[in-house]
Amino acid sequence: MDTVAIRHLYHDTDKYQGQIVTVAGWVRTVRDSKTFGFIELNDGTFFKSVQIVFEDQLENFKEIAKLGVGAAIIVTGNMILTPGQKQPFEIKATEIVVEGSCPSEYPLQKKRHSFEFLRQIAHLRPRTNTFSAVFRVRSLAAYAIHKFFQERNFVYAHTPLITASDCEGAGEMFRVTTLDPKNPPLDENGEVNYKEDFFGKMANLTVSGQLSAETFAMAFRDVYTFGPTFRAEKSNTPRHAAEFWMIEPEIAFADLKDDMRLAEDMVKFVINYVLENAPEEMAFFNQFVDKGILERLQGVASADFGVVDYTEAVEILKTCGKEFEYPVYWGCDLQTEHERFLTEEHFKKPVFVINYPKEIKAFYMKLNEDGKTVAAMDLLVPGIGELVGGSQREENLDVLLERMAELGLKEEDYWWYLDLRRFGGTRHAGFGLGFERLIMYLTGMTNIRDVIPFPRTTGQADF
Amino acid sequence: MDTVAIRHLYHDTDKYQGQIVTVAGWVRTVRDSKTFGFIELNDGTFFKSVQIVFEDQLENFKEIAKLGVGAAIIVTGNMILTPGQKQPFEIKATEIVVEGSCPSEYPLQKKRHSFEFLRQIAHLRPRTNTFSAVFRVRSLAAYAIHKFFQERNFVYAHTPLITASDCEGAGEMFRVTTLDPKNPPLDENGEVNYKEDFFGKMANLTVSGQLSAETFAMAFRDVYTFGPTFRAEKSNTPRHAAEFWMIEPEIAFADLKDDMRLAEDMVKFVINYVLENAPEEMAFFNQFVDKGILERLQGVASADFGVVDYTEAVEILKTCGKEFEYPVYWGCDLQTEHERFLTEEHFKKPVFVINYPKEIKAFYMKLNEDGKTVAAMDLLVPGIGELVGGSQREENLDVLLERMAELGLKEEDYWWYLDLRRFGGTRHAGFGLGFERLIMYLTGMTNIRDVIPFPRTTGQADF
Numbered sequence: 001m002d003t004v005a006i007r008h009l010y011h012d013t014d015k016y017q018g019q020i021v022t023v024a025g026w027v028r029t030v031r032d033s034k035t036f037g038f039i040e041l042n043d044g045t046f047f048k049s050v051q052i053v054f055e056d057q058l059e060n061f062k063e064i065a066k067l068g069v070g071a072a073i074i075v076t077g078n079m080i081l082t083p084g085q086k087q088p089f090e091i092k093a094t095e096i097v098v099e100g101s102c103p104s105e106y107p108l109q110k111k112r113h114s115f116e117f118l119r120q121i122a123h124l125r126p127r128t129n130t131f132s133a134v135f136r137v138r139s140l141a142a143y144a145i146h147k148f149f150q151e152r153n154f155v156y157a158h159t160p161l162i163t164a165s166d167c168e169g170a171g172e173m174f175r176v177t178t179l180d181p182k183n184p185p186l187d188e189n190g191e192v193n194y195k196e197d198f199f200g201k202m203a204n205l206t207v208s209g210q211l212s213a214e215t216f217a218m219a220f221r222d223v224y225t226f227g228p229t230f231r232a233e234k235s236n237t238p239r240h241a242a243e244f245w246m247i248e249p250e251i252a253f254a255d256l257k258d259d260m261r262l263a264e265d266m267v268k269f270v271i272n273y274v275l276e277n278a279p280e281e282m283a284f285f286n287q288f289v290d291k292g293i294l295e296r297l298q299g300v301a302s303a304d305f306g307v308v309d310y311t312e313a314v315e316i317l318k319t320c321g322k323e324f325e326y327p328v329y330w331g332c333d334l335q336t337e338h339e340r341f342l343t344e345e346h347f348k349k350p351v352f353v354i355n356y357p358k359e360i361k362a363f364y365m366k367l368n369e370d371g372k373t374v375a376a377m378d379l380l381v382p383g384i385g386e387l388v389g390g391s392q393r394e395e396n397l398d399v400l401l402e403r404m405a406e407l408g409l410k411e412e413d414y415w416w417y418l419d420l421r422r423f424g425g426t427r428h429a430g431f432g433l434g435f436e437r438l439i440m441y442l443t444g445m446t447n448i449r450d451v452i453p454f455p456r457t458t459g460q461a462d463f
Numbered sequence: 464m465d466t467v468a469i470r471h472l473y474h475d476t477d478k479y480q481g482q483i484v485t486v487a488g489w490v491r492t493v494r495d496s497k498t499f500g501f502i503e504l505n506d507g508t509f510f511k512s513v514q515i516v517f518e519d520q521l522e523n524f525k526e527i528a529k530l531g532v533g534a535a536i537i538v539t540g541n542m543i544l545t546p547g548q549k550q551p552f553e554i555k556a557t558e559i560v561v562e563g564s565c566p567s568e569y570p571l572q573k574k575r576h577s578f579e580f581l582r583q584i585a586h587l588r589p590r591t592n593t594f595s596a597v598f599r600v601r602s603l604a605a606y607a608i609h610k611f612f613q614e615r616n617f618v619y620a621h622t623p624l625i626t627a628s629d630c631e632g633a634g635e636m637f638r639v640t641t642l643d644p645k646n647p648p649l650d651e652n653g654e655v656n657y658k659e660d661f662f663g664k665m666a667n668l669t670v671s672g673q674l675s676a677e678t679f680a681m682a683f684r685d686v687y688t689f690g691p692t693f694r695a696e697k698s699n700t701p702r703h704a705a706e707f708w709m710i711e712p713e714i715a716f717a718d719l720k721d722d723m724r725l726a727e728d729m730v731k732f733v734i735n736y737v738l739e740n741a742p743e744e745m746a747f748f749n750q751f752v753d754k755g756i757l758e759r760l761q762g763v764a765s766a767d768f769g770v771v772d773y774t775e776a777v778e779i780l781k782t783c784g785k786e787f788e789y790p791v792y793w794g795c796d797l798q799t800e801h802e803r804f805l806t807e808e809h810f811k812k813p814v815f816v817i818n819y820p821k822e823i824k825a826f827y828m829k830l831n832e833d834g835k836t837v838a839a840m841d842l843l844v845p846g847i848g849e850l851v852g853g854s855q856r857e858e859n860l861d862v863l864l865e866r867m868a869e870l871g872l873k874e875e876d877y878w879w880y881l882d883l884r885r886f887g888g889t890r891h892a893g894f895g896l897g898f899e900r901l902i903m904y905l906t907g908m909t910n911i912r913d914v915i916p917f918p919r920t921t922g923q924a925d926f
Contacts, residue, residue, distance in 0.1 A: 001716050001890075005684070007616060024716040025684075026887050044683035044715075045616055072887040074716070099716070100858065100888035108886075123879040124886070126682035135679070139619040146609050153470060153508055156602040160917040161624070161691050162637075162706050164924040174625075174639045174661070176668065178695050181655045184644060192644045198637070198695055198705065199924035205639065212917060212926065216598070219589035220507035221468070221488075228624050228691065232641045232661055242661065243625050252507075253464050253487040253537070253562070395563065416586040416926055423571075423587070424489050424535040425563035427464075454623040454675060461627040461662035463675065463879055 001074075007046035009079065013089060021091065022076045023050060024099065026127065029110055032065040039067070041075065044126075047133060047280035051090040052077070058096060069109055070102035070127070115450050122454050122463050130289070133281035134451055137274055138439050144273035145226060145247055145435075148266050154249065155220040159209030161228060164201050165413055173204035174232045174242075205230035210248050210430060211364075211417050214393065217250035217428055218420050224249040226435075234458050238447040241436065243456040250430035256366075256375045256392045259429035260352050263379055263388045264305045266433075267350075271301045274442055290444020296383055297442065299349070306351035308342070310334075310373065313353050316346055333360045334378070339385035350381045363403050365391040377431070384441050390431025397421040464537075470509035472542065476552060479542050484554065486513060487537045487562065489590065492573055495528040502530070504538065507589075510596060510743035514553040515540070521559060532572055533565035533590070578913050585917050585926050593752070596744035597914055600737055601902050607736035608689060608710055608898075611729050617712065618683040622672030624691060627664050628876055636667035637695045637705075668693035673711050673893060674827075674880050677856065680713035680891055681883050687712040689898075697921050701910040704899065706919040713893035719829075719838045719855045722892035723815050726842050726851045727768045729896075730813075734764045737905055753907020759846055760905070762812070769814035771805070773797075773836065776816050779809055796823045797841070802848035813844045826866050827880075828854040840894070847904050853894025860884040 003024045009016050025043030032038070039052040052075050054064055067073070077093040107113075107121050108128060118125040125131040149156065162176050178198040179185065187193040194202040209225035216223040225248045233240060249266075251258060275282055275297065286294040308316075317328040317338050322345075326335045334342075334353065343351050355373040358365070365374035375392035394400040400421060404411065411418065439451040449455040454463040466487045472479050488506030495501070502515040515538050517527055530536070540556040570576075570584050571591060581588040588594040612619065625639050641661040642648065650656040657665040672688035679686040688711045696703060712729075714721060738745055738760065749757040771779075780791040780801050785808075789798045797805075797816065806814050818836040821828070828837035838855035857863040863884060867874065874881065902914040912918040917926040 001718065001721060003716060005616065024889070026681075044618075045685070070887040072716075072889040099890065100884075100886075102887040103885070106886045121879075123678040123882060124682075126679055132682060135620065136618055136683070138621070139613075139617075142619050142621075143609055143613045146606055150602075150606045153468065154602075155507075155599055156605050157598065157916055158601070158605075158691075158708060160706060160915075160919060160924075160926070162693075162919045162924055165926075174641060175644065176637045176639060177644070178637060179644070181638065181640070181642070181647060182649075186645075198697075198921065199919065200922040201924065203924050215586040215926075216589055216916065218489075219587075219595060220599070222508070228621075230625075234661075243623060245621060253466060253535075255464065258464065416584075419586060421563075422566070423563075423569045424533040424565040426487070426535040427562065452623075453620055453679065456623060456625050456662065458661065459663040461623075461625055461664065461666050463623070463628075463678075 003074065005045035006041070006043045006048070006050050009050060009089065010046055010048060013081070016079050017081050017089060019079055020076065020094070021079050022074060023091065024074045025072070027067050027069055027071045027073060027102070029069065030065065030067050037065050039064075039073075039075075041073070044132065047129070047136070047278075047284065051087045052093050052096070053090055054093040054096060058093065060096065060098075063098065064096050067098070068102040068104055068106060070106045071098060072100040072102075073098055115447065119449055119455075126453075129284060131450075133278070133284050134439070134443050134445060135453065137278050137281055137443055138451060140274050140277050141270055141439060141442060142226070142435070144270040145266070147273070148269045149224045149249065152222065154222040154224050155216060157209075157213055157216040157223050157225050158227060159206070159212035159225045161206050161230075162199070162203050163206045164199060164203050172232045173207060174230055176203045176205060207231060208246065208248065208432065210250065210432065213248050213250040213430065214420055214428065215416070217252045217430070218424065218426070221252045222249070236458050238449070241448045241452060241455050241457055244448070244452070245435035247433040247435060248430060250428060252426050252428040254429045255427055256354060256377055256429055259390050259392065259431060260305070260307065260354075260377055260379075263352075263377075263390060263431050264350075267379070267381075267387065268301045270438065271297050271442070275301070285444050293383075293444045300381055303349040305379070306347045306349055308347070308351055308353055310353050310356045313342055317341065320346065331357050331359065336385040339378075339380045340382070343380040343385070344382045350379060352377045352379050358403075361391065363407050363409060364393050364400070366394045367399055367403065375429075381441065384437070387437065387441060388431050388433050390429065392427065392429040395421055395425045395427055397425070466537065468508035469504070469506045469511070469513050472513060472552070473509055473511060476544070480544050480552060482542055483539065483557070484542050485537060485539045486554065488535070490530050490532055490534045490536060490565070492532065493528065493530050500528050502527075502536075502538075504536070507595065510592070510599070510741075510747065514550045515556050515559070516553055517556040517559060521556065523559065523561075526561065527559050530561070531565040531567055531569060533569045534561060535563035535565075536561055578910065582912055582918075589916075592747060594913075596741070596747050597902070597906050597908060598916065600741050600744055600906055601914060603737050603740050604733055604902060604905060605689070605898070607733045608729070610736070611732045612687045612712065615685065617685040617687050618679060620672075620676055620679040620686050620688050621690060622669070622675035622688045624669050624693075625662070625666050626669045627662060627666050635695045636670060637693050639666045639668060670694060671711065671895065672709065673713065673895065676711050676713040676893065677883055677891065678879070680715045680893070681887070681889070684715045685712070699921050701912070704911045704915060704918055704920055707911070707915070708898035710896040710898060711893060713891060715889050715891040717892045718890055719817060719840055719892055722853050722855065722894055723768070723770065723817075723840055723842075726815075726840075726853060726894050726896075727813075730842070730844075730850065731764045733901065734760050734905070738764070748907050756846075756907045763844055766812040768842070769810045769812055771810070771814055771816055773816050773819045776805055780804065783809065794820050794822065799848040802841075802843045803845070806843040806848070807845045813842060815840045815842050821866075824854065826870050826872060827856050827863070829857045830862055830866065838892075844904065847900070850900065850904060851894050851896050853892065855890065855892040858884055858888045858890055860888070
């Protein structure tokens with residue numbers, strides 16, 4: 001169909017003014033008097049709607065005047081500038097064709113709806129201002145991530161989702177199976193015989209693409225994954241989902257410093273990209289969802305990120321005079337309250353905390369020379385706390401094996417991962433960024449269920 | 464680390480010539496005589512390697528001369544042009560630091576390896592020429608897809624992977640569960656009680672994001688998904704994988720013609736992007752994997768795609784005088800042999816076959832006025848047959864309900880999908896492109912296992 005996107009009317013107003021145009025979209029409101037009326041029409045290509053003016057010369061004037069909110073229509077008319085009015089231009093309709101009507105049961109009538117209510121109609125909520133803005137920002141941020149890495153010549157690796165190895169020894173995984181759910185085949189010991197399952201062994205949904213990404217970094221130097229990951233954690237909180245997307249770059253011939261520089265550049269790039277490409281949406285969030293978010297994001301994009309050693313951070317927290325809910329001591333995992341104090345009140349800018357005690361970090365992180373800490377980094381940002389977590393990886397085979405033995409991880413489960421240290425191993429590093437966390441940070445939305453199109457959480461896999 | 468990517472040496476040769484540079488990478492070959500030697504060094508940032516010259520003035524000359532294939536090294540030296548030689552320049556090393564050695568057990572010694580063998584070391588195969596080329600092309604093609612849609616203002620929707628509804632009524636799905644595999648809880652009827660499972664009902668891995676994408680198209684007009692999909696089909700063929708990536712755009716206020724135009728533009732865009740951004744890799748495929756692939760792809764990128772009605776295509780096949788393995792009759796599903804005949808021998812260019820019998824197509828495809836065919840399209844391309852499959856969707860609620868009843872699909876399972884026809888429904892269309900199929904098409908690789916980093920197939924989920 002030859003129609004023009006409302007986005008283009010706004011971006012190329014000069015080109016279209018005075019022209020006959022055809023637009024297609026959905027009715028947000030209709031107001032009418034006896035001889036004329038106004039329709040606010042949104043086509044989803046732009047955050048703002050366009051005003052349609054229609055008069056009783058239209059042969060279907062009465063039908064149009066009674067259109068329900070949500071109806072799909074195609075409008076042809078003259079686009080004229082309306083200086084001094086709220087909207088910069090309007091379309092004087094010469095023809096309006098009803099493409100699809102919308103009865104009054106339509107749940108998105110013109111009024112405020114709670115986010116809880118809108119989750120129950122997740123198939124319709126992208127039609128609201130808030131979710132239109134959220135999901136456009138999500139789309140733009142995803143593209144910004146790809147653009148950032150591709151322009152730096154990183155190779156995008158699709159790491160597998162179904163896996164027969166529990167990468168992080170994390171437990172809490174979903175089983176993937178085609179076995180008879182009621183009467184699974186048993187082996188001679190009376191245990192479930194996974195040899196008869198689809199993959200010939202027990203398979204799960206991955207919790208991270210990192211270990212696979214490392215294999216690619218040892219071939220391409222700079223790589224990234226960006227795909228879904230899963231946690232079967234029964235946490236019913238606003239921050240946990242069972243299915244979410246992760247970005248995990250991995251860089252070879254690189255150390256923790258390179259890793260931090262990459263994370264800083266990436267975060268700034270994504271923020272700037274979204275601010276530039278969704279100014280209307282970001283202004284909406286700033287006005288209605290999280291006042292001050294624009295200033296906060298602009299601050300992060302222009303700040304020099306700080307760096308502080310974990311040991312020093314613990315000292316700062318212990319001596320700052322502030323009461324925390326969770327006690328602070330060397331060896332403790334930092335809680336959100338600690339992280340936010342550091343970035344918001346002490347440093348007043350984004351800050352990397354580095355060199356954490358090895359006990360609270362994963363087996364693959366590089367052991368520092370002190371034998372107590374690992375070359376890990378968490379990026380803390382105002383408003384949220386931890387945004388990115390990463391580390392230099394242990395490239396020394398002996399040290400890695402020792403660490404795995406301490407944690408009871410079996411060598412044979414990691415043979416291919418260990419090969420990376422046997423055959424031309426190098427210093428390398430990487431980090432993980434939870435994509436939903438990033439979107440919450442960019443939009444000010446506070447529930448992970450409201451930044452994923454169709455969220456999957458405990459007890460919830462509708463749509 | 465401050466090193467320069469070998470890619471930049473090739474792309475900015477003038478800038479670096481005569482300069483002292485530091486490069487880091489992996490040894491492909493070492494040749495040495497008593498007083499000097501050559502190393503072919505590849506760092507994965509570029510398809511080609513760089514030649515390193517080293518002499519016995521290096522204090523670790525003997526160590527370097529004995530370096531194993533695959534070792535990781537960091538080289539500093541003078542980059543000088545070598546006119547008239549095979550390589551355009553080389554680096555005269557003043558220092559070579561061994562970052563990680565590589566023993567002779569390294570399975571990738573300099574010789575030809577079969578693809579079968581390399582699948583068993585999928586963690587190392589990206590270090591070979593073939594797989595370096597395949598996975599760089601895969602990365603570039605993925606980016607090209609995003610670039611194509613984003614530049615047209617499509618919204619990227621992350622549709623869910625875990626789903627409680629079997630979208631296409633296709634069967635063959637993987638169950639996702641956290642129930643006790645051996646003794647699952649049973650309900651009062653003695654059946655597995657999925658109410659106790661993680662999501663409170665039976666959940667599977669999705670076979671398509673289309674139905675979810677349609678909900679977004681009814682808000683944003685133009686959207687696409689690009690994510691993993693799954694089939695639990697026990698087909699052990701070179702074309703089937705249990706986990707693969709799909710691209711599924713969906714466009715509102717659009718019909719089959721718009722859909723075909725979009726598919727044609729997208730295919731051409733991706734081909735051109737890969738040809739422009741991976742000329743070395745594409746030349747390699749043309750020389751060693753699939754002679755003629757460059758010409759074929761260039762042909763597709765510059766062709767006007769044809770269109771033929773299914774009914775006419777069947778006539779062509781019946782009267783062409785060629786013997787086919789599978790019989791041709793009105794109502795039959797076209798096989799690869801038929802598809803390839805049409806595109807390669809009859810039309811001699813890419814061709815859309817449209818308006819298929821409804822019996823061989825999915826329930827959601829728009830019924831044509833003849834009551835017998837649906838507004839479906841398959842794009843056939845030389846060398847492979849079907850590359851894209853799509854359709855206009857049935858937007859008429861009554862017709863859709865009738866079709867679902869014929870096929871025994873339950874209305875209550877699709878309440879939200881049907882809502883899209885109740886509330887401001889519009890003409891809309893979309894298609895699906897199997898990403899691995901596209902990569903096979905772009906590279907000439909003939910086994911799907913060789914275009915996915917870590918393939919998952921029947922009996923196989925290693926790494």
